[in-house]
Each structure stands twice: as C-alpha cells, then as structure tokens.
Amino acid sequence: MTTQDLCEKLNLKMLSKFSHKEVNGVFVSDMISDVMAGAKSGNLWLTVQTHKSIIPAANLVDVAAVIITSGKDVPEETIELANKFDIAVLSTDFPTFKIVGELYSLGL
C-alpha cells in the first residue's frame, strides 16, 4: 500500500509537497519520545500534534507519512519544514481511534 492509495481511500488532505511512499505499518502516538523510541522506517505516524518539531522527528525515524487526526489546524511553519525534507503531512477530521479502524480494514 502506498501513501497515494491511502489518500484516495481515506480521503486525506495532502498538506505538504512530497513524493509518495510505500507504507509498511502504523504507529500511533502523540509523543515525540515514543515515536523516536518505537516507530519504524516506512510506518505511518498518527498524531494530534502539530508543532513543527514533529517534522525532524518524522525524518529521523523515516516514517512514510504523518497523519494529523481530529482535524487539527497545522501551522504554516510545520508545512514549510515538511516541504524542505520531503515529509508527507496528511490530515483527516476523524479522531485517532476511528482512523485506526479504517486503516485496519484496508489491510494495514
């Protein structure tokens, strides 16, 4: 499954400019320390955090994309930074628990 498939199937908004990537799993956490300690390269990261420091964290652990849930507003500086480092920032109005169900039914 690729980030492109996900965007189409889940109707995700693409907030940053990026190249599509293969997704190999999902990591759910709102804590940067959790992500740095546990997420794997190619994971999809689900969070409600929008501060720009999520971008270097996402790049460090090499996630395939970040999905911001619950329709949180994402600051412009977060998106600008994401553009610089080819990090996909996607957004949905659904809360985390709901999106997890959808991702699972897509086979992730």
Add this chain to the structure above:
Amino acid sequence: MEIKKIQEILEASVISGEGILESKIEHIYASDLMSDVLAFGKADSILLTGLATQQAVISAHMAEFKGVVFIRGKIPRDGSKDFAANHQLVLLSTNFDMYDACIKLENSKTEKPSPSQKLIEPKKSEEILLSQDFKIDGSDFTSAGSVSTEIKSILKKIGFDPKLIRRIAISTYEAEMNVVMHADNATVTLSVTPQYIQVIFEDYGKGIPDVEKALQEGFTTATDEMRAMGFGSGMGLPNIKRNSDELEIESEVGKGTKLQIKFLI
C-alpha cells in the same frame, strides 16, 4: 463493554481496580494529549495512552473516565496507583502498541463510578519521636533556606521515603523564604510522630491581612527586587498546600503569622 472484556482482549495486566473490572464503559478514547482528553473525552470512556504519568490518571478521572490502559507495557509509578485506588479507576497495562490495541478493540466491539474517597484516618496516638527547634533570621538572605536544608538532612538520616522528604523540603523551603521576604524572624518546630511529621513556622512580622487571598496562585505583594531574585510569583503558599497533607494558617496583622504544616507518614 465491561472493562474485564477489554482486559482480556488486550491481554492486559491489572495495575489497579481488580475489584471493579465488571464496570461498563461506553467509549474508547486514544490520546496522549491531556488537554484533548479533557476537551473531547466523553464520560464513561476508557483511555488508551502511552503517557504513564499521574497526570494521565488525574485527567482521566476529571473527564469521568472509568479506566486507563497504558500501552507498550508502560506502568505508571506508585502515586498513580494510589490515586486510581482512591478514585475507583481501573488501570491496565498491555504490551500491545497503540495501533494494535485499537485494532483489537475495534474488532471486538459497547454507570458512573461512585467516587467514594477513602480518607486515611490518622491514628490517635500522639507519641512524639523527635522534636527540634530552629531559628530564622529574616534579615539574613545569605543563610535563607538553610533551615529547610537542615530539616531535610535530619529526615534523610531517619530514613524516610525520599518522595516524602522532597515534599517536606519544598514546603519548608517556601515557608522559610516567606519569613525572609515578608516577615522579620521566626521559630521553626519540627516534630515527628509515628503517624505524621509536623513543621510549625511562627514568625514576628507584618502578618497577612487576607489569608484566603494569599493562598491563591499568583497572589503576591513582592517587590521588584524580590522578583529579580526569582521570587514573587505568588506560588509559595500554593506550593506548600499542594505538597502537604494539612496546612493551617493563623495570622494577625502587625504581629505575625503561624503556619502549621502536616505530612502523613
């Protein structure tokens, strides 16, 4: 859904609330952001979180949740367990990560707990094991804080729990700094009984006109000079209140102030 069912599905261990696993929950909420839990969490939910701290447990209680599941094998430390036990919250710990835990629950698919506070009744015996007096000279800033340092080292030698000592060190420090900044001088009495530790600060000074007001966070009459030294944020008395089990303040304007601070053992 019964919490017991969730425990089985997530193969979770029970950290607290063994006796109330039969209570039912209506929703599942997954988040690590406590402001979100309070803003969007619905009553009678269970919280899934990776935030293994007391604040997570307190927030869950405030949002009227029935329990908290800590993911990826996280276990909060003792304070959380006590809080949960006192407020009828179930605490579980599962080895699954957030994603897998959500999926497991999603795949299986759903009465307010009576918050009966159990207050610990201090026993009646008043046997005093230790009693010691100290003096604070209010005009001497260079030695300010030394009485609290001394009390701390006495309690350390006796071998009290470091967490308790920390609370006492912080409270006595604040009280001592208040004497230095707002009063002239004081006598401090430390007493230790089998049930509690008590520290009394009795100062001679201008007194507090409105104790209620002085206890509010942020209330201060400190000067700019005091602020430059890092004091005067109006946090001293609230810090004492938060860190102690009992706080009594008597004050007479123009005479002085008496603070009685108690810590249960």
Add this chain to the structure above:
Amino acid sequence: MSEIKNVWEMTNIQFGFIVYEKCYQTNEMRTYFSLEDNPILGDRYREGKRHWTRVENAQSFRFDLKNINTGEVVKFDDLMGLMFCSGCLPDCELAVLQKKYEAERSMLIVAFGFFPQALTDPIPKSKLDILSDYFNQRRNHNRSKIIVASSTPIEDISRCRGDFLHDVDMLSQEPPPKERKQIF
C-alpha cells in the same frame, strides 16, 4: 545502494523527564533525567549556596545503542536530548552547517549533554558518529541523510531557538500554546 545493514539498535529504553532547574541569583541552569511520576513545575529548594527553581519538565526517554554484530553496548545516558537546528542565528556555526546540509537535503541534528557537565565535558564525537550511523542505517527512503553534531559551537545557549525533540506541554490541561516557551 542502501545495502548497509542496520548494525545498531536501541536498547535499555526508559521514559522519563528532563528536568530544567534554574538559580536566579547566579543565572545557572542545570538539567537531569528523572523517572518521577508526578513532576511539578515551580518546585523550589536550596542546595549549598544555590536556590533552585524547576522551570521546565520535558518528557523524554533515554537509551543505549547495541551493536547487534558484536553485542557491544554504547551508553547514551549522558545525552540530554536532540535538537533540530532551525538556523536561527545567521552567525552561528551550526546554522551555517544546517544551510549547507539542507541544500543537499540532509538534516543537522544537534546533540546536547546535561548541564552544566556538557559545558566542560561534551559528548565525544565518536559517540555522535555512532548515533548518526544508527539513524542513517535504519532508513529505507533515501530522501535525506542525518548528521548528528555536538552542541559545543553554540556560543550563547540563551539565544538559541532550536526545537528540542522532547515532549512539552503534554501534561497540561490547557491546549498547547502556539509558541513554545523558551527555557534557556
């Protein structure tokens, strides 16, 4: 390409808090890792001549790296945290480097030790290289390289506006503020 195997893995992971304490009389700052359950901001106490006030608790974690080929464990308990250099001060050596790396799509990450030890005894370069290796070897996407550098070139930490990869304001019952509070 990208045939390098992942040699390092994280081990001994512990979650806790980075506590920042400040002495307002001397303007000194000290930091340490704490496993406490219920950290409280504004706690004050005296130790020796200093009056310490706790000005920030940042949630973080500590870890060691293990070489899965040799079993060797390199301890990282002296690592306070990683910071993304935002290039805030044009004359800062690290900002210049960040600019250069960014043009090559690489990212500069600054490693901090605990204060005040880090001022005299920074984390050795050999360890920072291991950290860089760890991050780069586990990458599948060749979108950018990670370069971990020491914080020593930062001349005046109080002017630095980089973003620590820590969790702050998570415990707050208020929605997080737009701007992060500046600690140093």
